[in-house]
Amino acid sequence: MKTLQGKPSGAFAPVLGEATFAGKPFSSRGRAVLVTDRLGIASFGYRGCIVSGEGRAGSWFPHHVYDVGDVSLLHEGDIVGMDDSGRICVLWEEGSAQNCLFLTERCNCRCIMCPQPPAAKDSQPFLRQAEEVLNLLRGKKISDCCLTGGEPTLAGGDFFRLLRRAALEHPEALISVLTNGRLFSERAFVRKLAGVPSRNVLFCVSLQSELDTLHDAVTGVKGSCAQTQQGLYHLAAHGFAVEIRTVISRYNYRYLPALAEHVGNYFPFCAHCAFMGLELHGHAESNASQLEVFPDEYAPYLKKAVRTLERRGVPVSVYNIPLCLCPEEVRPRACRSISSWKNVYLPACSFCTQKEQCCGFFSTSSTLPEAFIKPFK
Numbered sequence: 001m002k003t004l005q006g007k008p009s010g011a012f013a014p015v016l017g018e019a020t021f022a023g024k025p026f027s028s029r030g031r032a033v034l035v036t037d038r039l040g041i042a043s044f045g046y047r048g049c050i051v052s053g054e055g056r057a058g059s060w061f062p063h064h065v066y067d068v069g070d071v072s073l074l075h076e077g078d079i080v081g082m083d084d085s086g087r088i089c090v091l092w093e094e095g096s097a098q099n100c101l102f103l104t105e106r107c108n109c110r111c112i113m114c115p116q117p118p119a120a121k122d123s124q125p126f127l128r129q130a131e132e133v134l135n136l137l138r139g140k141k142i143s144d145c146c147l148t149g150g151e152p153t154l155a156g157g158d159f160f161r162l163l164r165r166a167a168l169e170h171p172e173a174l175i176s177v178l179t180n181g182r183l184f185s186e187r188a189f190v191r192k193l194a195g196v197p198s199r200n201v202l203f204c205v206s207l208q209s210e211l212d213t214l215h216d217a218v219t220g221v222k223g224s225c226a227q228t229q230q231g232l233y234h235l236a237a238h239g240f241a242v243e244i245r246t247v248i249s250r251y252n253y254r255y256l257p258a259l260a261e262h263v264g265n266y267f268p269f270c271a272h273c274a275f276m277g278l279e280l281h282g283h284a285e286s287n288a289s290q291l292e293v294f295p296d297e298y299a300p301y302l303k304k305a306v307r308t309l310e311r312r313g314v315p316v317s318v319y320n321i322p323l324c325l326c327p328e329e330v331r332p333r334a335c336r337s338i339s340s341w342k343n344v345y346l347p348a349c350s351f352c353t354q355k356e357q358c359c360g361f362f363s364t365s366s367t368l369p370e371a372f373i374k375p376f377k
Contacts, residue, residue, distance in 0.1 A: 003089050
């Protein structure tokens, strides 16, 4: 997520609120964080303050972080969190279609290409934060909201409660869930979705191959392929839309056409299928020599897989792969998919005529395929 750094006014519990530059009536300040160049009488009553200039001593001022650089990265209406380390996180970016509620760092897979390795940390702080974000969003019109982790379903009852809240309180929004789908193989677990409206919920399920040996080698869990596929059937049987997501790596790139045939044959109800480029970060960076595959290698297989799904009538997209690294026939399917806070373009992209339509690169990736860049002129 987008972060800023400053200096804390002292020791204080984490503060979360809606950012405002314009200011709020005194009665509405209790849920807001004022962004200002200096503190004064107009700062009273806010939940906290973000100050680009110097801070002020005195317990009568709200908790604040001062000497913060580049507050222009914030927008009116952003939901921000700050703590006494001086770190400010943008938990919800106003106007963005890529906002997430992060529920847990725990996961029941050990994926070799995971850019954000799981951790056995207490999930309660994340769940309380997600709850507070939803409280601040109540009554607002949003377009998208994603529940993610880790593996969000490991939050159990809290997962179902937050999903139900998001879907019911924002019926106009697309509520997506990023999951490996394994727990939905259990009938008792999938039944807990009762009460969650299916009309605006999409489950985005990771499936790296239809071959159990290959998928399980990627996830590090024997039997995970069968569980994920069973989960897909159970979700569809309960009326939910499912999207199948596949990360292209050296493990599976030759098998992409076979996976596309499998999806067409066995998951014709699939609402969408996405092929995704690697983010060489976390586990993926550590295992780059086993995972990294170059555009000239995967291009013919990706093209065939996309064509197969198109013939079967399954909507398909390509995420995280710049336009010039896609086969020409695949470019209409390429999306601007990388979150704005970690999206970057190379110097060679500066004069590319397609830059505004291109997803660019992950700023978090340890290496980028610069040798393959061919800007459009």
